[in-house]
Amino acid sequence: MAHQENAIEIRNVGKEFPGVRALKGVSFDIIKNTVHCIVGENGAGKSTLIKILTGAYEKSSGEITLNGKPFSPLKVRDAMSGGISVLYQELNVVDELTVEGNLTLGKEKHQFWFPTKADDLKIAEDILKSFDESIKLKTLVGSLSVAQKQVIEITKALCAECSVLIMDEPTAALSLGETGKLFKIVEQLKKNGVTIIYITHKLSEIFEIGDFVSVFKDGDMVATQPIEGMTSTDLVKMMLGKVVAESYIPSKGDRSEKILEVKNIRTRKLQNISFELFKGEILGFYGLVGAGKTEVSEILYGHEYEGEVRINRKLANFKGVRGAVSSGLALVPEERREEGIFGLLGIRENIPLMKLTNILKHGVVNRQKENQLADRYIKMFSIAARDRNHQLALLSGGNQQKVVISKCLNRESDIILMDEPTRGVDVGAKVEIHNIIRELANQGKSIIVFSSELQEIVNLCDRIVLMYDGAVRETLHNGDDISMDHIMEVVAGKEV
Amino acid sequence: MNKTTYFLQTETQKVVLVGIIVTIMIVLSFTSPHFLTLRNFTNVFLKVAVIVIIASAANLLMITGNFDLSVGSILAFSGIVHAYMCKHGVPIELSMAITCLAAIGWGSINALTVSVIGINPVIATVGTLFIARGLAFLIARWDGGANIMLGLPMEFVDFGRELIFGKIPLAIVMMVAALAIFIFIEKKTVIGRYSFAIGANQKAARLSGINVVGIVSLLYLIVALFAGLSGILQASRVGLAAPNVAKGMEFDVIVAIILGGTSMMGGKGSTIGMFLGALVVGFAANGLILLGIPFFYQSIAYGLILIVSLVLNQRIGIKEGDS
Numbered sequence: 054m055a056h057q058e059n060a061i062e063i064r065n066v067g068k069e070f071p072g073v074r075a076l077k078g079v080s081f082d083i084i085k086n087t088v089h090c091i092v093g094e095n096g097a098g099k100s101t102l103i104k105i106l107t108g109a110y111e112k113s114s115g116e117i118t119l120n121g122k123p124f125s126p127l128k129v130r131d132a133m134s135g136g137i138s139v140l141y142q143e144l145n146v147v148d149e150l151t152v153e154g155n156l157t158l159g160k161e162k163h164q165f166w167f168p169t170k171a172d173d174l175k176i177a178e179d180i181l182k183s184f185d186e187s188i189k190l191k192t193l194v195g196s197l198s199v200a201q202k203q204v205i206e207i208t209k210a211l212c213a214e215c216s217v218l219i220m221d222e223p224t225a226a227l228s229l230g231e232t233g234k235l236f237k238i239v240e241q242l243k244k245n246g247v248t249i250i251y252i253t254h255k256l257s258e259i260f261e262i263g264d265f266v267s268v269f270k271d272g273d274m275v276a277t278q279p280i281e282g283m284t285s286t287d288l289v290k291m292m293l294g295k296v297v298a299e300s301y302i303p304s305k306g307d308r309s310e311k312i313l314e315v316k317n318i319r320t321r322k323l324q325n326i327s328f329e330l331f332k333g334e335i336l337g338f339y340g341l342v343g344a345g346k347t348e349v350s351e352i353l354y355g356h357e358y359e360g361e362v363r364i365n366r367k368l369a370n371f372k373g374v375r376g377a378v379s380s381g382l383a384l385v386p387e388e389r390r391e392e393g394i395f396g397l398l399g400i401r402e403n404i405p406l407m408k409l410t411n412i413l414k415h416g417v418v419n420r421q422k423e424n425q426l427a428d429r430y431i432k433m434f435s436i437a438a439r440d441r442n443h444q445l446a447l448l449s450g451g452n453q454q455k456v457v458i459s460k461c462l463n464r465e466s467d468i469i470l471m472d473e474p475t476r477g478v479d480v481g482a483k484v485e486i487h488n489i490i491r492e493l494a495n496q497g498k499s500i501i502v503f504s505s506e507l508q509e510i511v512n513l514c515d516r517i518v519l520m521y522d523g524a525v526r527e528t529l530h531n532g533d534d535i536s537m538d539h540i541m542e543v544v545a546g547k548e549v
Numbered sequence: 550m551n552k553t554t555y556f557l558q559t560e561t562q563k564v565v566l567v568g569i570i571v572t573i574m575i576v577l578s579f580t581s582p583h584f585l586t587l588r589n590f591t592n593v594f595l596k597v598a599v600i601v602i603i604a605s606a607a608n609l610l611m612i613t614g615n616f617d618l619s620v621g622s623i624l625a626f627s628g629i630v631h632a633y634m635c636k637h638g639v640p641i642e643l644s645m646a647i648t649c650l651a652a653i654g655w656g657s658i659n660a661l662t663v664s665v666i667g668i669n670p671v672i673a674t675v676g677t678l679f680i681a682r683g684l685a686f687l688i689a690r691w692d693g694g695a696n697i698m699l700g701l702p703m704e705f706v707d708f709g710r711e712l713i714f715g716k717i718p719l720a721i722v723m724m725v726a727a728l729a730i731f732i733f734i735e736k737k738t739v740i741g742r743y744s745f746a747i748g749a750n751q752k753a754a755r756l757s758g759i760n761v762v763g764i765v766s767l768l769y770l771i772v773a774l775f776a777g778l779s780g781i782l783q784a785s786r787v788g789l790a791a792p793n794v795a796k797g798m799e800f801d802v803i804v805a806i807i808l809g810g811t812s813m814m815g816g817k818g819s820t821i822g823m824f825l826g827a828l829v830v831g832f833a834a835n836g837l838i839l840l841g842i843p844f845f846y847q848s849i850a851y852g853l854i855l856i857v858s859l860v861l862n863q864r865i866g867i868k869e870g871d872s
Contacts, residue, residue, distance in 0.1 A: 393753055395746050396750065406759065
């Protein structure tokens with residue numbers, strides 16, 4: 054590539070907020086017609102840079118050139134007219150309008166206030182068809198799949214004649230198949246001369262579609278390198294500054310005491326689910342979306358069912374969440390923000406909520422006990438916070454999750470259910486949370502992990518329950534001989 | 550960060566409210582000769598007392614993310630029921646007890662519709678608002694008049710006009726008691742903690758094993774009980790029970806609470822803030838009357854206070870969320 058041209062040149066760009074240097078003067082080039090990935094933990098400064106590029110923030114120092122011309126957008130509109138478009142993680146399509154309505158939204162032509170067809174519609178339609186023939190202009194967008202909605206967003210971006218497209222974790226809500234489709238589109242965009250800045254937490258994606266990668270850490274750009282010749286260990290090392298190659302470590306405790314036994318559970322969705330859980334064990338549930346993992350966790354956490362659940366050999370006939378909690382179960386929910394944390398409250402107030410008696414003295418909340426409890430968990434899990442009063446909403450995802458786990462531990466439950474324990478958490482925090490889970494098992498807690506990430510299940514769990522279509526297909530013991538291919542076949546419904 | 554700036558940042562709303570109260574007081578003491586009199590202050594506090602008694606409970610209810618628009622009607626209903634029973638020979642203590650139970654009855658209707666069944670609190674409690682008010686008029690009519698005034702026994706009036714330690718009106722003592730109880734509940738008890746948790750994230754509260762329905766229901770009962778007590782107190786102090794008393798009082802209560810920094814979405818707020826908010830409302834109303842400003846201007850001023858307080862609330866909320 055001798056004649057490579059730079060789409061964007063970034064020189065010593067810095068951003069200061071009162072009291073914080075979010076971006077400490079970074080410099081690198083983004084070459085035209087490439088997919089340039091940006092990775093880094095939460096708070097590393099990558100979103101600050103993106104916000105500067107899109108005009109949402111004004112840079113404090115440094116220079117940016119776009120296609121050779123100085124570029125300093127003051128408003129989001131400036132960036133758009135400069136040719137930079139963003140595909141946000143949250144989709145900004147209007148479900149109630151048709152595909153056509155979405156594509157022309159905001160630029161409808163009209164005569165005496167009666168809308169007429171936009172000329173650009175033809176162009177838009179052509180672009181749309183080049184990605185996905187099956188999308189019809191008259192379809193309601195609400196009836197499309199997430200990937201198809203993304204296609205519509207991309208089409209909108211291309212209609213605005215963008216030369217640089219920023220994609221912010223575009224696959225977060227996509228299934229495997231849809232992700233593949235999106236990657237094909239990315240390839241095609243590259244061919245059409247669009248430069249792509251691709252932000253992601255998933256390392257595998259970088260290797261699949263990236264040409265270059267810039268690693269951010271603590272407001273600095275650590276390295277910008279071509280992907281070719283790089284291994285994922287190299288990349289993780291750059292991101293963390295240390296090597297973390299995770300692999301399965303068996304739980305150390307004596308795993309012979311049966312703590313939970315589930316026999317022939319049936320609901321409308323589940324067929325004859327049976328499994329057991331031992332003291333000090335990490336049990337994993339793996340299956341594709343719709344296989345019934347969530348339903349299993351719901352039953353253990355108080356939903357109605359037919360069949361038998363025994364905890365410590367005693368028949369568990371509790372009803373509702375409160376019954377489950379008092380029978381010794383605690384749940385780390387999947388949707389952390391909506392179901393796990395109390396965002397307006399501080400760490401100190403969040404942790405004791407499942408068992409306030411731990412901070413009472415003579416029946417009254419004791420500030421000293423409360424502070425001690427909070428400080429103990431902050432130290433134990435190295436929760437990164439200003440102090441124990443730090444509002445949960447303002448913590449990073451990983452630290453929020455640590456607080457949710459602390460809350461469950463304070464309940465002193467024997468069985469902890471964890472639904473997608475590391476979703477939306479950066480790589481470093483993910484490893485930390487995995488280590489916390491292992492440590493809990495070694496201390497004699499029994500843990501059930503429900504995860505849609507196979508790597509996580511395989512790294513973490515002592516035994517793995519594979520689900521397909523509402524039924525348990527196979528239960529594996531983890532070890533060296535575990536085969537990912539075999540697991541994928543089972544959960545995809547292949548007969549074994 | 551040093552302690553003073555931390556205090557100023559977290560308690561902005563209260564600092565602003567104290568500033569407003571002090572400003573109103575300074576302006577009024579120069580412009581009206583009647584302002585700085587014991588009589589005027591007693592009047593202001595008697596008016597504020599009823600709001601504060603109800604709002605102390607309603608404040609915690611709003612912290613859970615719920616609210617009660619029926620308090621004014623429950624107050625009127627309770628006054629009428631109490632007066633009716635006293636007039637027709639029921640001993641005053643028994644009458645008070647029955648009235649309180651009746652008030653709690655309204656509270657349990659609210660608890661049932663809002664907390665158990667899950668109807669929007671605006672709709673459900675407006676329903677109670679109309680029914681309780683209507684029944685108050687109906688009972689007054691049975692008695693044969695618009696108000697229940699003639700034929701009330703002496704004890705009926707004595708109760709509300711009692712002076713504690715020979716000086717302090719009972720209403721003010723009850724206000725202080727209500728404040729003390731709810732500051733304690735808010736800061737020191739399980740109910741207080743759960744209320745904040747429910748308001749901050751009801752779903753997470755439920756999944757944490759917190760009895761959401763129980764706590765919210767309990768608060769609806771307490772709010773209604775306090776409204777009932779206020780009804781007894783007010784009727785007794787004035788010496789008559791009128792079915793149209795305390796119309797719009799639910800808004801006085803809500804304005805005091807919101808001015809005090811409690812979020813309508815829940816999860817945030819304080820009893821002390823609410824008290825300061827009630828004082829702002831009380832002194833502002835007092836000032837408008839003392840300065841002889843016609844009532845329609847008062848209404849306009851009142852609306853402005855409400856909107857400004859909401860904007861203030863929102864701005865401070867955004868600042869915290871952004872940092």
